[in-house]
Amino acid sequence: MATPAVFLDRDGVINKDKGYVSQIDDFEFIEGSIEAMQLLKQHGYLIVVITNQSGIARGYYSEDQFMTLTEWMCGLLADRGVDLDGVYYCPHHPDKGIGDYKQDCLCRKPNTGMLDSAAQALDIDFKQSFLVGDKLSDIQAGQKSQLKGNYLVSTGKVVCEKGAKVADGVFHDLLSAAKAIIKD
Template identity: 40%
Template sequence: MTAAVFLDKDGTLIDDVPYNVDPDRITLAAHAGEALSLLRDAGYRLFIVSNQSGVARGLFDEAALEGVWRRIETLLAPWRVVIDGVYWCPHHPEGVVPSYAHDCDCRKPQPGMLLRAASEHGIALSRSWMIGDILNDVEAGHRAGCAAALIDNGNETEWLMSPLRRADVIAPNLLVAAQAICTQGRRCA
């Protein structure tokens, strides 16, 4: 079983443009390529886990997400970083598309996407990390059995705390989070 880093997409891996599925408007967050290269070199497998409620809200079709993932792959290519898997939750209980308008176990803060990736790829969750820019990401990581890092970039606005929402690492950007993860011996690959 190998260790992994699960990455939130919007506001963590790429700059946050709400409900964006236009590949031309996708840009990597500062130092993201370098950060993922560092994690990959440390032996971590890399997965994107992302809530995509725009599908349930009728703002775009689920198929539109494929162009997003291809663009991210292209942007990471100069660092020779390959994402091992991409998981998204298209559901939201307040959605307008009936087949997606419901509660589920994959929408963060639930751990469903992480659990599915771990099962499909032989990931040791106790040696893995979740990195995100809001406390729902932290909670999802902890619910799955991972350590969790919070990118404190201003995107978390509610700060509703509980033991599951206390980050193991708080960092100003993805590179600082990656460096901290790679220096924590208890969970490193």
């Protein structure tokens, strides 16, 4: 039986977006984000991080550096009762990538490759799942996957007018969005 999930963008939703965050010292959880993930887990949602990481494509940091930070983040969350069910990332950029990372891929949001991979691996029911992001491309990926709800938070990028119009809701932060999800 397929399971509902909440897909989360990383930078600007879970942690403060300081621009190409790749080091533990630069990673700072947004207030309430851990509590939000705990709440979602308590209500039976899988939590899957889907994150564009064009800093890898641009040569700002390596995939190994990204993985080191991800392992640290997952460990810290697990210590607080949040076992992430998956972390999917896109290391590509169609214009600014270097070498093999310069490509127009299926994984980079607004494309659905990360969501599709997670759904296949984790048996996720898109019709009962949600996405929380901080920019239009996040919402577009969720809409293409026909998720139940696609929400923007204002803790990351400035919420653009188009994003606010197409999102199913705009919330101050992940905790506010999580509370709406569990009421749905």
